[in-house]
Amino acid sequence: DAGITQSPRHKVTETGTPVTLRCHQTENHRYMYWYRQDPGHGLRLIHYSYGVKDTDKGEVSDGYSVSRSKTEDFLLTLESATSSQTSVYFCASATASGANVLTFGAGSRLTVL
Amino acid sequence: AQRVTQPEKLLSVFKGAPVELKCNYSYSGSPELFWYVQYSRQRLQLLLRHISRESIKGFTADLNKGETSFHLKKPFAQEEDSAMYYCALSGHSGNTGKLIFGQGTTLQVKP
Numbered sequence: 604d605a606g607i608t609q610s611p612r613h614k615v616t617e618t619g620t621p622v623t624l625r626c627h628q629t630e631n632h633r634y635m636y637w638y639r640q641d642p643g644h645g646l647r648l649i650h651y652s653y654g655v656k657d658t659d660k661g662e663v664s665d666g667y668s669v670s671r672s673k674t675e676d677f678l679l680t681l682e683s684a685t686s687s688q689t690s691v692y693f694c695a696s697a698t699a700s701g702a703n704v705l706t707f708g709a710g711s712r713l714t715v716l
Numbered sequence: 717a718q719r720v721t722q723p724e725k726l727l728s729v730f731k732g733a734p735v736e737l738k739c740n741y742s743y744s745g746s747p748e749l750f751w752y753v754q755y756s757r758q759r760l761q762l763l764l765r766h767i768s769r770e771s772i773k774g775f776t777a778d779l780n781k782g783e784t785s786f787h788l789k790k791p792f793a794q795e796e797d798s799a800m801y802y803c804a805l806s807g808h809s810g811n812t813g814k815l816i817f818g819q820g821t822t823l824q825v826k827p
Contacts, residue, residue: 634813645720645802645817646760661814693760695813702813703748703806707760 606630607708609694615714622681624711626694634697635677636705637669639690646693652677684715718743718807722818729793730826737788737821739803748806749786751777755799793825
């Protein structure tokens, strides 16, 4: 089940530091997403991409940026981490024809102290 | 506004008992609804979608537009059904993967 790999899987950082989470997929999926999972909120969409250099904001994009320079890689950056960004981050991918059938990564647990 | 509500944070049943995980949605158009599941130490994965009208692992879910609900049901729960279940909606965004998820319900099946 290594179609989507997220790194790092766990990270502890301090407020104000930059953090980059990486998502790598070997599914050749055109669409990719970053969601965050929080108790009481379920999963919420941060950013998404419909192709190389084609990205857009989701529901909770403030404080996050993304980049997609290759089909297989989708990076999520927190320019200056805050405690409210402590969460579990999930990367997902999908085909263009079946975009609502998401394939998820294993998740990256980020703690901001 | 589009919204998905799963009113139960935790549902605990005994093995062999019927299970119903509730999901209500708010959307004025024709929704596409899904149930995703995350088993312990596994990835979040699609369980079923209403348009396929399948029964997966004994689970079914019927879209009730009048009650704006998409409850997940299984007549006889098994211990391996213990997991976190998320109901999700694709509303006006269509086939884009921009899903709106509910808060999730943890199903605990006791032996």
